[in-house]
Amino acid sequence: MEQDHLEEGQGQEEAWAEAAVEAEWAVIAREQDQLAIVSALAAEQKSLTK
Numbered sequence: 001m002e003q004d005h006l007e008e009g010q011g012q013e014e015a016w017a018e019a020a021v022e023a024e025w026a027v028i029a030r031e032q033d034q035l036a037i038v039s040a041l042a043a044e045q046k047s048l049t050k
Helices: 002-048
Strands: none
Touching: none
């Protein structure tokens, strides 16, 4: 009985860890999108100031 409870707790910890990794990847993807936008804006500004 206690072993089942421990295994359930471990499974929950693994689920939380997996969710944290997925959240971190989502943050990285959003930062990459923002960088692409800033790069595009910089390129546009550079072309307009020529």
